[in-house]
Amino acid sequence: MKDTFKSNDFVQTVHTIHAKRIHFTYCKAIVDQELIQNELLHRIQISEAEINHLLVLKNVIPLENIKLSSNVDEISQSLTKGFIYIQLEPDLNEGLLVHVADLRRGYRLNNEADNEYSVIGPKVGFVEDIDTNLNLLRKELISENLRFEEYIVGSLSQSRVTIVYLDGVCNPQHVNTVRQRIEDAGVDVLFDSSILDQIITDNAKSPFPLFMSSERVDRAKYSILSGQVAIFSSGSPYFIAGPTTVFDFFVSPEDYYLPWVLASFFRCIRYLGVAFSILATPFYVAVLTFHYSVIPQSLLGPIIESRANVPFAPFLEVLQLELTVELLREAGVRLPTKVGQTLGIVGGIVLGQAAVQASLTSNILIIIVSLSALSSFTTPIFKMANTIRFLRFPLIGLAAAWGSLGIIIGLTLLLGHLLRLKSLGTPYIVPLFPFRFHEFKDSFIRSSLSLTFNRPRYFRPLSLKRYKVSKSKDIPDDYNNE
Structure with a gap:
């Protein structure tokens, strides 16, 4: 005890x-x-x-x-x-x-995970009260090995910060690293856990998030059980967890509530959507600026007709339309929910139609930009979705300067940056690099539960087994024996 x-x-x-x-x-x-x-x-x-x-x-x-x-x-x-x-x-x-357990605290109507909604599975999210959040975790993870360590951060705010991990599973090196970085955090006010994320991250200059951020209780449970360290702060409904890999940001909790075949299919759709969102408009600029010969003859006529009266170069045409979409998205986020939805739908339709009639853009580009914006919404984690939105703009500039060569240069620089990133000392794109073939069971696809009984080895957990695989299916029942 x-x-x-x-x-x-x-x-x-x-x-x-x-x-x-x-x-x-x-x-x-x-x-x-x-x-x-x-x-x-x-x-x-x-x-x-x-x-x-x-x-x-x-x-x-x-x-x-x-x-x-x-x-x-x-x-x-x-x-x-x-x-x-x-x-x-x-x-x-x-x-x-x-x-004397408090059975009411935390379960109320206003703590649903609205920003990370899923059709299947629990919908309980964290709130701004750190005691309530820890209460929710204790109810869901009934283990004497669950450890809470509290710190005070902020010389003026005196904010409570609690790191949560599973003793005997989480690697002590990760816990010690988080402890040291929190103790060295020299801030006066800690407004939110995202501020703490930027303070303790391995590379604060990178646009990629190196810590998982979520408001869902089930995602927190999964992170802790996988051997990660979860960090909660008072006044924030979001927790952050590390170490993480880039593939963790494309995993939805709903993947584990569906059959593995469907979950793997939807996860692949997510990756394809991200690739399309980043590369669609840069390829449009590169093709129309430098590589007319790759356009099929059947498609060349509609493109010429669509751009016949557009006075801008493809680069300026794409840039103004992408900025318009970002303005609509930002305005929709800042306004109340119902007003924001109306603005997004009406504004997109009205501005798109008016831009085509005024010959400021082409019909084909509106379709590409719309699909590109739609594809970026497939990313489950908001911080990674913001990164994907940002990456399009430098690639568009490189495509306008050097065409497909510029896109290749941009992707090479992006890959080099990803190779250098680490989260609490763990390589960011593992199991792709360093290559770990056996860890692909729950990265690009979601394999069957009978194959994912081990925790990820790249987190270096003290206990590798997550659960035992049942062999009862292999034993014939009485009906089959007759």
Whole structure:
């Protein structure tokens, strides 16, 4: 049980009541503090009975689900489920386990994960209260090996930051690295966990996110069980987790709630959508500026007719249309939901039609830019979607300068940058580099659960097995034996 108390959210206090010293041990992240104060401590204080034995104390407490226990394993398991352990001096070898879990906190109507919506699976998200978020984790991960370590960051804000990991699974080197970087964070105010992300990241100059950021409880559980370190901060509904790879940002929680064939298909669609979103408009500029010969003859006529009255070069034509789409997207995000949706639909239709009639752009380019913008929305993580939106613009400039050679140069520089990136010391594009063939089971595709029972080796977990594969399917049932 002593190992359980290594977590900072476990509290041990001693109260002297009626000349008797009573020890209380509980997990503050999951218990109901009001219930402890009003129904437990208050009833003991006003009791007229002489509390000289645990059975007397048991009769005084007006709560159900109370039991005597001296078993260390049972006590440790009960503490992680919302029990408080009460011991009475001088005999500290036995105590009372009283259930005082807060079953209401965290589960309310306004903590749905609206920004990472999925049709299948749980929809509970984190909120701005860090105690509520830790409460949700304790309810979902009932393990005495779940560790919470709390720090205070910000000389003015004094914000609470808690790192969460699974002892015996997460590599201690990753935990120590996160500890050191948080302790060295010299900020005055910590507004959000994204600020902490930029402070502790391995490369703050990169446009690529090196820490996973999400508001979903199920994604936090998956990250912790995989051997990652999750970081929560007060005032933020988002957690960050690391180390991560670039492939983690294209994984949706819904992938694991669907059959593996469908999940793999949709994940491949996601990767194709990202490639199209980045390369579609640069190829349009390169082809119309330098490589007319690659255009099929059947398509050459519609392109000439579409661009006959457009006064701008392909580069300026693409640039103004891409900027218009970004303006519409930014305006839609900043406005209230219903108004933003109306602006996006009406503004896109009206501006697109007006731009074609005014000969400011071509019909074909509007189709390409629209599909490119639509493809960028397939990325589940918002931070990676922003990176994809940004990467189009330098590639468009390189395509306008050197055509397809410029695109190749841009992609080469991008690949070189990705090869240098690391997240908590883990290569960013593993298992592609360093090449790990066996780790492709849950990167480009989502393999069957019978093949993904191991945690990712590149996270260097202390415990490799995530679960055991059942062999019951291979055993014929009674019906087949007849």
